Amino acid sequence: MRLDIVVLGLSITSSWGNGHATTYRALIKALSERGHTVTFLERDVAWYREHRDLRRPDWCRVELYKRLEDLPRRFGTLVRDADLVILGSFVPDGTAIADWVTSQARGVTAFYDIDTPVTMSRLERGVTDYIAPSLIPRFDLYLSFTGGPVLELIEQTWGARAARPLYCAVDPDLHKPQDVLPHLALGYIGTYSPDRQRTLDRLLVEPARRLPSLRFAVAGPQYPAELEWPANVERIDHLPPQDHARFYCGQRYTLNVTRADMIAAGWSPSVRLFEAGACGVPVISDRWAGLDAFFTPGTEILIADSTEQAVAILREIPEERRRDIAAAARKRTLASHTARERARALEEHYAEARASRPREREGTETGVGAVA
Template sequence: MTLDIVVLGLSITSSWGNGHATTYRALIKALAERGHRVTFLERDVAWYREHRDLHRPAWCRVELYDSLAELPRRHGGLVRDADLVILGSFVPDGVAIADWLTTEARGITAFYDIDTPVTLRRLEQGGTDYIAPALVPRFDLYLSFTGGPVLELIEETWGARAARPLYCAVDPELHMPHDVVPHLALGYVGTYSPDRQPTLDRLLVEPARRLPAQRFAVAGPQYPDALDWPANVARIDHLPPQEHARFYCGQRFTLNVTRADMIAAGWSPSVRLFEAGACGVPVISDRWAGLDAFYTPGSEILIADTTAEAMAILRDMPEERRRDIAAAARRRTLACHTARERARALEDHHAEARAARVRSGASRTVGAVA
């Protein structure tokens, strides 16, 4: 069944300091490959406009809008007639947009929470500017970057009709092994975050200080100038998505560091896990509940809690075992964590929601734009 899908997301045109772009690009490209028609509606804001690295993708239609008032005027019919309308987290004026689209859309509606633990914490505090407690039950689907017990909590505490996982994923056409000799002992890709920095210091910066003959790298924007980087840690302010694969392949190991909210919730994989896995580069990760649902520790991924454990991996692991872990991770990634797998999951979630709508006899009433 071919679907007409509308996605209202934070940004697909700019990946600068915006992890959402990687997810949207991979998922929507996979949906298009499966025959679906996707339109992405993006608020035209200065930050992303000045750092745009994708203008007119061949696999979806992108429409920029300047204001909330412009949405119903230009795209009301599109939203009303779509088979599936998805609103992403952190969209500007998301509360007002959610109120409008859950009234206007005739098809299935979904809230796609790419920031689930952050959202739930803010809902407990009264809500956010992109979703409010009263709006959660109005969506047919609550699609979550976080799985595990959180899904039941979203349904029982916040009244979601159907909370389902829709994890991040990798595009294997962009992320694959490159014929590059690894010159870095360990690298990391990620925007600066105060709650991640202590782990980055413990598992990369301090090992770099203690292993001055080895080379390291940290790629990502917004790191404070005051941070003290060892001389053998290269800093890259922004690494475009198309350069990620070559960066990974230049490392013997890559590091995954998880946000504190995601660690607390568990079952919240970073896209960096899947990107590195698809490239055939072994990952050293911090520890969080549910990690073993995505990769098997010890054979497909490595866990380090301390500086000493990270250093032991970097110094002592035999090359044959390193390559075995990398190969196993790539096999698991291609089997379970590609954007094509997520696109199929979204199709299943849509079909489930349509069946539930039919069973309940519910129909969405088209109303006036607020």
């Protein structure tokens, strides 16, 4: 099976404050390695234009467009004739694009929700601007970053034809052990978020205050200038994806902090879990339902609910056990959580959706219209 795939996503060219880029890069690279042809369509906006760190990947074609009206004019035939068209969450003018894609594409159509709990909350409040309730049943697939019970909710409440998990993943070619001595007791990568900051304070900032002889680091943009950090916490404003592996490998442990919406939904793993795991670095995580579906607590990952528990891990776990956890995490990650595994899952979801369609969709040449 060799597919012609079109992805309309938030951004693949810039990872600045944009977690979607990491997911798209890893997945599309894996799809290319499996023989598929992928074209990524991205809105050319100032924020990402000024912070691009991937311009011309050799594993997919990237096309930028400036206005909504450019899509049917420049890419109408491409979208109509593709085997699979994927629209991602948070794409500008997403509702209008969803209407156009599901009206014009003759192949399988999929909405890829990289922000599922956020989307569900916005749908309930009627404030979603990148997908509309009336459009969800028109897609052949609803691909979700979140698994578990939310998949049934997407089908039963919002009318999705087939809600299937397509979790984030790691590119093991980029994330692997490095020849670096761990000089940080604990590190964290993540864009600032008020709901995550409370957990970050509890599991990293306060342990840093209690353990002044150890070194810590927090990498990520958009942290308020008024935040006060202990002297032994290094702040890094932005860490490009190509530098993640070296950053992880310079830590004895990596911290995973989950957004409140993701905790409420459960089954919402962060890509940081898989990146650190592939690098052979043990993770300390907050607690959420479904975590044990991805890693076994105590042997492949450590869970901390309090400052005291985080401090105890940093101070008391023997080095041999730390290395055993790291090795187990890497083994599990490479077996179950690589982009190649997700590419295979996407192929299966495509085949299922393709087989369930009663007939070939007949597209017509029209422009992108407003969605009521």
